[in-house]
Amino acid sequence: MIWNWQQPDWPEFRHDKAALASLEETFLLRAGELFGAFRHVSPDDRDTLRIELISDEALKTSEIEGEILNRDSVQSSLRQQMGLNAETRRVPPEERGIAEMMVTLYRSYDNRLTHKSLFNWHKMVMAGHRGIEVIGAYRKHADPMQVNSGPVGREKVHFEAPPSNQVRAEMDAFVKWFNGSAPDEKGALPTLTRAGIGHLYFESIHPFEDGNGRIGRALSEKALAQKLGQPSLIMLAYTIERGRKTYYDMLERSNKDNEITDWLVYFAETVLEAQGNTLKRIEFQIAKARFYDRLRVKLNPRQEKAIARMFREGIDGFKRGLSAENYISITGASRATATRDLQDLVEKGALTRTGQRRHTRYWLNTEQRETYVSERRIATDQAAT
Numbered sequence: 001m002i003w004n005w006q007q008p009d010w011p012e013f014r015h016d017k018a019a020l021a022s023l024e025e026t027f028l029l030r031a032g033e034l035f036g037a038f039r040h041v042s043p044d045d046r047d048t049l050r051i052e053l054i055s056d057e058a059l060k061t062s063e064i065e066g067e068i069l070n071r072d073s074v075q076s077s078l079r080q081q082m083g084l085n086a087e088t089r090r091v092p093p094e095e096r097g098i099a100e101m102m103v104t105l106y107r108s109y110d111n112r113l114t115h116k117s118l119f120n121w122h123k124m125v126m127a128g129h130r131g132i133e134v135i136g137a138y139r140k141h142a143d144p145m146q147v148n149s150g151p152v153g154r155e156k157v158h159f160e161a162p163p164s165n166q167v168r169a170e171m172d173a174f175v176k177w178f179n180g181s182a183p184d185e186k187g188a189l190p191t192l193t194r195a196g197i198g199h200l201y202f203e204s205i206h207p208f209e210d211g212n213g214r215i216g217r218a219l220s221e222k223a224l225a226q227k228l229g230q231p232s233l234i235m236l237a238y239t240i241e242r243g244r245k246t247y248y249d250m251l252e253r254s255n256k257d258n259e260i261t262d263w264l265v266y267f268a269e270t271v272l273e274a275q276g277n278t279l280k281r282i283e284f285q286i287a288k289a290r291f292y293d294r295l296r297v298k299l300n301p302r303q304e305k306a307i308a309r310m311f312r313e314g315i316d317g318f319k320r321g322l323s324a325e326n327y328i329s330i331t332g333a334s335r336a337t338a339t340r341d342l343q344d345l346v347e348k349g350a351l352t353r354t355g356q357r358r359h360t361r362y363w364l365n366t367e368q369r370e371t372y373v374s375e376r377r378i379a380t381d382q383a384a385t
Contacts, residue, residue, distance in 0.1 A: 004204055004255050005162050011173065011204075013197055015261040023268040024190045030275045031228055037282045038233075042289060049285045051078050053233045053278065054106060056314075057221075058098045061214045061237035064244055069095050078103065097127025098214070105218050109225035113178045115171065118207075121218065125211040138167045138207045145206050158248075159255045161206035170205045177201070178219070183227050195223040196267035200254055224271070235281065239274040280315045287366035295350050302331040303341055307350065310364050321354065321361025 004010060041049055055075045062069050070092070077091040077099035078084075091099075101124040111117065123136040134140055145161040162170055180187040181194050189197070202216040217237055224232040240247045246266075254263035288311055299307065309330050310322060318326065327338045342362055345351040351362040 001157070001160075002256070003160055004258050005170070007258050009258050011177070011201060012258060013201070014259045015193070015264050017193075019261050019265055020190065020193055020268060023265070023272065024192050026272055027192055027268070027275070030272065030279075031232075034234070034275060034279055034282070035230075037279055037286075041282060041285055045285055045289055047082075047084055049282065050233065051075055051082070051084070052285075052314075053235065053281065054078055054102050055099075056235060056281075057237045058102045060235075060241040061217050062094075062098055064217075064237060064241050064247075065213050067094070069098065074099050093128030097124040100124045100127075101214075101218065105222060105225075106231045109222050109231055110229075112182075113175050113219075113222070115175060118171075118175075118215065121215050122208050122211055125214050129210065132209050134209055138171060139164045139209045141209070147206075158252045159204075159206075161204065167205065167207045171207050174201055174205060178223075182223075191224060191227040192268040192271055193264060194227075195220040195271065196264040197260070198223050199267065200251070200260060200263055203251060204255055220267075220271075233278065234271070234274045235277040236271065236274045239270055239277055243270070277315070284315045284366070291350070291364070291366055295348060298348055299345075299350070300341070302333050302337070303345055303350070306330050306341075307345075307364075317364065321363050322351075323361060327362075 038046070038049075052075075055071060055078055058074050058078075059069055059071060073091045073095035076089055077096045080088075080091075081100060081103045101121050104121070104124070108117075119136045126132055126135045129135075139145065141164055145164070146157050147159040148155040148157055150156045177187075178198055179185070181189045181197075188194075199216050199220045202219055203212060206212050208215070217240070221232055221234070221236055224234065224236075247270075250263055250266045254260050296304075306322070306327050310318060324335065324338050324342060327333065327342060328335060331338070331341075333341060342351065342353075345362070346353050349365055352365045353360060353362055355361050
């Protein structure tokens, strides 16, 4: 098998610019819409929203690699590092490390990329991980760096990266390319094109023993933020994780040739989907604030606890809805009390109900997206006139 880095034209990636043109334009338009929507979030809720968006990315970029982290620990670490509270709870190194990397990305997105910054990210991503020979430096082992699957002796090689003794030279070229393709540079590239090439280019080199996927996705978010002039805060890892098989399939299809139009179109469409998911999250936050403004003083402690638990599920909500058994488990209420509480929440307009008997399910009754979008467009039109 001849891999992309073994081709005579490596790393001169080729693509059809026309295939990306409309996607690039849509990205910039949606970015403006996202920033406009964010301004509709109350100042008190903006920090909460930032923490939720960043923690989702931290959790999902780890989950893509098969590592399941604790949400509360990640969010606690984020709040500490962003100076949002004085909480001193102990956070495990894995959660602290990925949170630290995300905060560093958030704060220093506009800095030029260096080997040192990549090494620092690697130290953060690998915090608490044992069995890694080299942390905070490029790999040095003599064995081939391969991505395999299947039983021992009959492994399928999905990809093989350049040998370790070539990594430093490859990364010298990568860092030079990344900085030289940034906005306002002579070799500046369109936003989605640069983010997509940067991710595939980095993954093809696979410079670290572990953590390459998490750092590669962070580089894509850095590229997006540098064009926008502020942290993108889009749900990229969240969106990739939801289509993880396609993501890995596209990476595998794209590591054998340096004509990468299909990869760039896939990646661009994923970024646009991530923008859409982020807009839903922002609208969800606005709807949540309005929900509590309307109902906060009307809920008893059990109802408050259950509603807060439902909101924690985010934009996807409880799978198959909230059942009476869920309510009992969350609140510790008796079945009779749970029945009265749930009926009361329906009557107050906090929940809607579907199904009958044991199939009865309850759903948060938040404002619909169409209502919010309509209000925002009216406000925008009025401001324009």
